[in-house]
Amino acid sequence: MKKLIRDPQTVVKDSLAGFAAAHPGLVRVQTDPDYVVRADAPVRGKVGLVSGGGSGHEPLHAGFVGYGMLDAAVPGAVFTSPTPDPILEATKAVDGGAGVLHIVKNYTGDVLNFETAAELAAAEDVQVESVVVDDDVAVKDSLYTAGRRGVAGTVLVEKIAGAAAERGDDLAAVAAVARKVNDRARSMGVALTAPVVPHAGVPSFDISDHEVEIGIGIHGEPGRERIEWEPVDGLVQRLMTPILEDLPFTSSDDVLLFVNGMGATPLVELYIVYDAAASILRERNIQVSRSLVGNFVTSLDMQGCSITLLQLDDELKALWDAPVETAALRWGR
Structure with a gap:
């Protein structure tokens, strides 16, 4: 294992120290306990x-702390x-008197x-x-x-609810608003390689050079099926078909198309995936009016990507377009 780390046991604390040094204005x-808050927290009345x-x-998640998005992020150990203690302290640190919303990915430990x-x-009179x-x-x-x-839909929930x-x-x-985004968002991913957790030092699952995992989770959990490698357009079709059928999305829809990298997939490939997904949407007369491409919800050094579609309306578009200023997402200020 070759990684740019000091010690597998101190990866999170060392990364947080670098994050603090890089973004002191944000x-x-x-x-002890560890959490990240926006520089002006708590914001009274918000x-x-x-x-x-x-x-x-x-x-995710510290990179989305700042104006127009999260007020705090609480990192655990890798995966x-x-x-509860750092979550409680972060909650109290951002309570400006208007209550606190917890945005929780559906994993048993997190919930x-x-x-x-x-x-x-x-119990301490903070409304959550x-x-x-x-x-x-x-x-x-x-x-x-x-x-x-x-x-990956978590990013969209955090941005729109933050606005x-x-x-x-x-x-x-x-x-x-957060529930509305979740109700209208659908995602699915594919893995080409497995991530290497620093304290383990070996890939989290075995996959050959000629296989891909369809429907992978962000911790390397198994997906729907493992198949022989096929060209990118076929892989994108395998992701898009269940996404489109699940809501379902129709020809009258206006959507945000989000192509997310899993950590080790370069942008040149992510834009090819975006083009393939956008072509499928054009064939169905679904309008793409907002987009996001990049590594936003990663799985360490996994090669692969996920696709997320969000069914938009005027309110969600306005909230998506609203100013945001975080380490990883910023526009309009």
């Missing part, structure tokens, strides 16, 4: 947004949920630990609502989940 990084989960998916933190926060993201159409249940997994909070919506309204 965030503050707290330690709903605070907190998300988090295992590390290894960067820039491991954070415990249980965020639930416990919300109960502890309520939770939204669980479950946009992955690949599998209903997996090693980590009861129900569908939360994957709703920034414009002054109350807690119930911000939670409703």
Whole structure:
């Protein structure tokens, strides 16, 4: 294993130290317990947004802390949920008097630990609502989940709910917007290689050079099927067909098309995937009016990608377009 790390046991803390040094105007990084908050937190009178989960998916979640998106992010160990204590401390740190929304990917550890933190926060008079993201159409249940997994659609929930909070919506309204995004978003991914978790030092699953895993999870969980390698247009069709059928999307729809890299796939390939997906949408007379391409919800050094479609309306488009200023996503300011 060759990785640019000091010690497999200190990867998260070392990365957080670098993140703090790189973005002092955007965030503050707290330690023991570890969490990241926007530099001006708490913002009085604004709903605070907190998300988090295992590390290894960067820039999710810390990269989305800042104006117009998250108020705090709580990182666990690599591919491991954070415990309730740092979630509670992050929740209190961003409470500006209007309550706090927890945005939680549907993994068992994340759901249980965020639930416990919300109960502890309520005991300290902090009002908390939770939204669980479950946009992955690949599998209903997996090693980590009861129900569908939360994957790249989480970024869209965080951005759009963050804009709703920034414009002054109350807690119930911000939670409703977040649920609306989750209800309208569908995702599916493909893996070409397995990630290498630093403390393990070996790939998290075995896959040959001539195989791909369709419907992979962001921790390397199995997908729907393992198949022989085929050209990119065929792979994109295998991802797009279940996405389009699940909502279902129709010819009257206006969508955001999000092509996400898993960490080791270069942009030159992601744009080829985007072109193939956009061609499929054109054939169905589905209008793509917003787009996002890049590595936003990764799986360490996995080669592969995911595709997310979000069914838009005027409100969601306006909230997506609203200004945002974070380490990983910024426009309009």
